[in-house]
Amino acid sequence: MPSExxxxxxxxxxxxxxxxxxxxxxxxxxxxxxxxxxxxxxFSAIGALLTGMTANDALMERTEEVLEVSRLASDELHxxxxxxxxxxxxxxxxxxxxxxxxxxxxxxxxVKALAQNVQKEEDLAMSSSHINTIFAIGVTLLSMAxxxxxxxxxxxxxxxxxxxxxxxxxxxxFVAFGxxxxx
Numbered sequence: 001m002p003s004e005x006x007x008x009x010x011x012x013x014x015x016x017x018x019x020x021x022x023x024x025x026x027x028x029x030x031x032x033x034x035x036x037x038x039x040x041x042x043f044s045a046i047g048a049l050l051t052g053m054t055a056n057d058a059l060m061e062r063t064e065e066v067l068e069v070s071r072l073a074s075d076e077l078h079x080x081x082x083x084x085x086x087x088x089x090x091x092x093x094x095x096x097x098x099x100x101x102x103x104x105x106x107x108x109x110x111v112k113a114l115a116q117n118v119q120k121e122e123d124l125a126m127s128s129s130h131i132n133t134i135f136a137i138g139v140t141l142l143s144m145a146x147x148x149x150x151x152x153x154x155x156x157x158x159x160x161x162x163x164x165x166x167x168x169x170x171x172x173x174f175v176a177f178g179x180x181x182x183x
Contacts, residue, residue, distance in 0.1 A: 030153055033161050037149040040168040044142035047175040050182060051135040058128035065121035072114040079107045131181045138174030141167050 082104045086096040148164030151157075 029158050029161070033149050033153055036161075036165060036168065037146050040142045040145050040149070040171065043168075043172045043175050044139050044146065047135050047139040047142065047171070047178065050175070050178060051132060051139055054128050054132035054135060054178075054182065058125055058132055061121060061125040061128055065118060065125055068114060068118045068121050072111060072118055075107050075111045075114060079104055079111060082107070127181075131178055134174055134178040134181060138171045138178060141171030141174060143171075145171055 082100055086100065086104075089096045145164040145166075145168030148167065149161050152159075152161035152164060
């Protein structure tokens with residue numbers, strides 16, 4: 001039985017090679033479909049890799065932003081508690097501790113610095129998310145183009161392949177634009 005399978009696969013391979021070497025007009029454009037689909041698959045793979053990388057970057061930057069926001073809220077709470085304590089002491093006619101006044105000023109400086117860091121982290125997270133979306137659109141367009149190329153071969157319609165090429169060019173453009181933004 002294995003020898004029958006080998007003979008059968010050999011005869012199929014020979015038939016395909018003979019058909020391809022026949023040089024018919026339809027086979028000529030199908031070779032170009034295959035080549036363009038391989039190029040689009042390469043760009044799609046690169047785009048998919050970079051989509052994953054930028055998704056991870058966006059997640060890490062968003063996590064950093066959340067940590068900075070919690071530190072900011074904690075410091076703001078410390079400042080409010082110390083101010084309330086001072087107001088209470090003043091209303092009782094007692095002088096607040098000067099060391100606590102220094103601590104309040106230090107916390108206020110820290111709050112300003114943390115607020116700036118939170119804004120920077122938010123900007124980085126938004127940038128990574130934007131780049132991730134660009135790569136995702138590019139990969140989707142390339143997937144559509146590859147699928148249309150396959151449908152063109154099955155249907156024997158060269159026009160379908162040309163429409164797929166338009167999607168492929170757009171997808172490659174999005175991936176290239178994402179690379180420029182990523183770098």
